[in-house]
Amino acid sequence: MSKTLSIGIGGMSCAGCASKLESALNAERGIQASVNFALSTAQINIADNATSNTVKSILDDKNYTYHSETLSLSVSGWSCANCVAKTVSKLLVNKDILTVDANFASEKITVTYFSGAILPADIINLIIRLGYKATVNRGSVVSQTESLLIREVEFKRKNKQQLLLVIISALLTLPLVAGMLTMFVSDINFIVPVWQQLVLATPIQFIIGRRYYLGAYNSLKNRAANMDVLVATGTSAAYFYSLYLFLSIGEKAQGALYFEASAVVITLISLGKYLEENAKQNTSSAIYELMMLRPEVANVKRGDEWLTLPIEDVVTGDEVRVLAGEKVPVDGVIIDGKSELDESMITGESLPVVKQPGQTLIGGSINGTGVLLLKVNAVGKDSSLNKIISLVETAQMGKAPFQQLVDKISNIFVPVVLAIATATFLIWYLGFDDFERGLISAVAVLVIACPCALGLATPAALVTGTGAAARQGILIKDIDTLQKAHKITDVMFDKTGTLTEGKPKVTAVHSFDCDEEVLICRAAAVQQFSEHPLAKSIINYAQDKQLKLLPASQVETIIGYGIKGDVEGEKILIGNRELMLAENVDTQPGESLLAESSEHTGSEMWVAIDGHLVGLLIIADTLRVESRAAIALLQQARINTTMLSGDNAMAVEKIAQALKIDHYYAQIKPENKSSYIQERQRLGKIVAMVGDGINDAPALAQADISIAMGAGSDVAMETANITLLRNDPRLVSAAMDISRITWRKIQQNLFWAFIFNLIGIPLAAAGYLSPELAGAAMAFSSIAVLSNSLLIKRWKPKFVRQ
Known part of the structure; x- marks a missing residue:
């Protein structure tokens, strides 16, 4: 059945x-x-033998933009990386779907x-048919918050x-374990009758272990194999072999049964999954905390009334x-x-x-003691908080090159393990005549090889690392x-607004035969009518x-030179030296001062009253208090630092x-x-x-x-690779530090994930590893990987630790 789409196209000239x-x-x-050029629209009919991706490829190849939608879903029921891979592959079979990104650690999928x-x-139904549950991550702030709370309650339940x-x-x-252990103690002989072993093991196998059977069924139904297949196959083999012996020879089977093996494996793996779920919840806590910052209502002025309205009803202006x-x-x-605000959860700044x-103001920050009236300039997806959440989610949904390799391995891992387990059984049985x-x-072999740790190794570290960075005001x-x-x-720095405050300030005042307060009052009075940054600094x-700002009249701006006006009957002139000369003002006192001192760097503002020079103001951009430490931290890490500026050489x-x-x-x-960057x-x-x-x-x-650099609302947030939510250049070295730590954790995680399998599978095949120990090792490998990743949550920038 064909489908017709109407797609908005951008970029046609x-x-x-x-x-x-x-x-x-x-x-x-x-x-x-x-294709209609006037409407910038393409009407496309796609037959059954074609896909949307074909259209997408053509549009991408020709560099046209197009309107697409993204659906974010939370998925429950995934047990390992193979479940995720199978979900992605099944969704991509649908010809209408362009891309699918999934993250096992955060249990999210984006289509x-x-x-x-x-x-x-339709997408949700596709996922349900695979045996999983899916809920949409969208809607109003209220519904999203409620959804988060419901999900939290459901998780706790x-x-x-x-x-x-x-x-x-x-x-x-x-x-069962007690009976097995006391076999090796001479004074104690705690023997559990065979029938009791069966009674104890059966509910473990089919009630506690039900999740593994269901997972295996759904996986095999979709022509794939995951961790559940390994657990169900391995424990079933031990259980049903023991059941066969019990039904065949009854009590004579005492000592030859393996009910305790299947029971211990299921218990240990269930314990491991319980701990794993808790750890996974912790890795994605940064997104949860950011989402919970979003208020649900606002006190809005409509006409002459103040109304409490849902956030969705608030509009710009x-x-x-x-x-x-x-x-x-x-x-x-x-x-x-005027008030103090706590922006710590958004920018990482601990002080109000x-x-x-x-x-x-940034939505989600907490007001202090004052009452504030503000005009709205961003709502919904355009708000700083939503942009931050979106950036963090996007980073967490990505895949590292390591993970791409792991995904390829995971696709063939379970079938290979099943083959190894089969070969192990046949070699022992046929080669050594030892069925048991x-x-x-x-x-x-089946139990030790469960690929959970492998699937969690990369995403767990990425989710935790990007979350830890976001808490400190670093968006990757x-x-x-x-x-x-x-x-x-x-690292190359722009000067203004990066290493300096970006706000000119009066750094020196020199008066000539005039009281300094009179000089400042007259200059500020005229500058009230100017929007120039230098005027604002005065x-x-x-x-x-x-000082009281006096009224001024007859104010006139002289573009490129300065400004003039009347204050209390006096003619005030303020601007550059060229303005003074043009108005026949003697500049000799100021020139002598500048010649004698080389300390003053910045813009010079000359002030004259009634044709006589009365003062000289030096205005300069001041250095950020954190800039010295920022450069020092980078130099300690042996990183070359450079400052690029359009300012004059002396400044x-x-x-x-x-x-x-x-x-x-x-x-x-x-x-x-850019030429200086190309040179390096x-x-x-x-x-x-580093710039604005x-x-x-x-x-x-x-x-x-x-x-x-920015406060979270800058356009740069959408274009830069890294956005620093507060204007602190020390965060540059911190961003490099969290990158180094996260990457090291990924490598460590993959090492532990692979080493358990590389050592454990041969030992298990050779008969040196019991199913009980294999189950414990498998559970431990997942916990080790997640615990190692969670250590990143303790990270703080070096300058905070110092």
């Missing part, structure tokens, strides 16, 4: 583009297309498809249920009131009020941040960035001195000397900064560029790793 695209689509078998190509319900089953299984297993102690519901700019009118030894060795965009970050050899300086040199930076370059245009890259260096993500776009694009 003329009717010829539409015609060529239409021809390319129609050239594919099973596709009929009509992308052309808008309208398939219903979410299942957790208690699983713990109860483990306890029951252990209590039933204990007599609304006025929102935030009371003391409340969460800030949305992103916005303060229009009235003072906010006042004109400053931006062959059976038990084969069971041990993807896995490639995480892989490269710890290999960086050079006004801020006057306010900090608690750049002064800052470079204060920072003790390795290299610095002044008076560079933004578009030319030609030497084989891996270069990171807008003015430094060419350099950020050229760098191997682009790092954006």
